[in-house]
Amino acid sequence: MRNYDAVIFDLDGTLLDTSEGVCASVAHAIETLCLEPLGQDVLKTFIGPPIQKSFARIYNMTPEEAAGAAAIFRDTYKDKDLLRAVPYEGIVDTIKALSKAGIKTAVATYKRQDYTMRLLTHFGFDKICDSICGSDAEGKLTKKDIIVNAMHSVGVTDKSRALMVGDSDNDAIGAAEIGMPFLGVTYGFGFPDSTSLDDFEPIGAASSPEDILRYVL
Numbered sequence: 681m682r683n684y685d686a687v688i689f690d691l692d693g694t695l696l697d698t699s700e701g702v703c704a705s706v707a708h709a710i711e712t713l714c715l716e717p718l719g720q721d722v723l724k725t726f727i728g729p730p731i732q733k734s735f736a737r738i739y740n741m742t743p744e745e746a747a748g749a750a751a752i753f754r755d756t757y758k759d760k761d762l763l764r765a766v767p768y769e770g771i772v773d774t775i776k777a778l779s780k781a782g783i784k785t786a787v788a789t790y791k792r793q794d795y796t797m798r799l800l801t802h803f804g805f806d807k808i809c810d811s812i813c814g815s816d817a818e819g820k821l822t823k824k825d826i827i828v829n830a831m832h833s834v835g836v837t838d839k840s841r842a843l844m845v846g847d848s849d850n851d852a853i854g855a856a857e858i859g860m861p862f863l864g865v866t867y868g869f870g871f872p873d874s875t876s877l878d879d880f881e882p883i884g885a886a887s888s889p890e891d892i893l894r895y896v897l
Contacts (some may be wrong), residue, residue: 735749
């Protein structure tokens with residue numbers, strides 16, 4: 681008997697290494713606004729969370745200022761840097777193995793739905809995932825909202841039968857708010873090792889895309 685009926689994946693840091701494109705667009709927004717430049721390690725903290733929240737956090741911006749910075753980021757990102765990403769080695773085969781086992785697969789990401797579809801279609805994930813759920817243009821949806829949308833889109837309502845897989849505390853918190861199990865991955869951006877997951881009570885820590893199968897099948 682399989683452990684779950686559906687596996688919900690985060691995008692940035694779980695399916696794709698999007699660091700090159702995101703960091704380039706953030707750096708462009710920072711330069712445009714004549715803000716203090718950031719090191720690469722800090723730039724990478726912008727990957728995953730809503731971009732306006734990251735600008736507000738780093739530069740102590742008002743909501744209006746953060747929205748303006750996010751708009752500059754998005755203009756560059758969608759036109760120039762969106763497709764500067766790389767699928768993690770083994771993730772496509774992992775998703776295919778889940779599907780072969782009869783498990784539904786979906787994506788739940790803070791990325792805007794239009795950006796998400798363009799990006800994942802470019803890399804062929806639209807052909808292997810059962811559903812792809814991104815955020816709204818205004819960024820009002822929480823991670824919990826997006827995960828719930830993904831679960832419902834593949835017909836799973838029993839939270840114990842769906843697994844959230846992600847690389848950040850946003851993914852872990854969203855899953856916890858729903859009351860569903862969470863599997864952290866340590867090959868992405870948020871969790872450098874298994875001990876960094878201790879506060880979130882995950883079912884485990886996957887060190888590679890292939891390692892995800894150990895916890896699901």
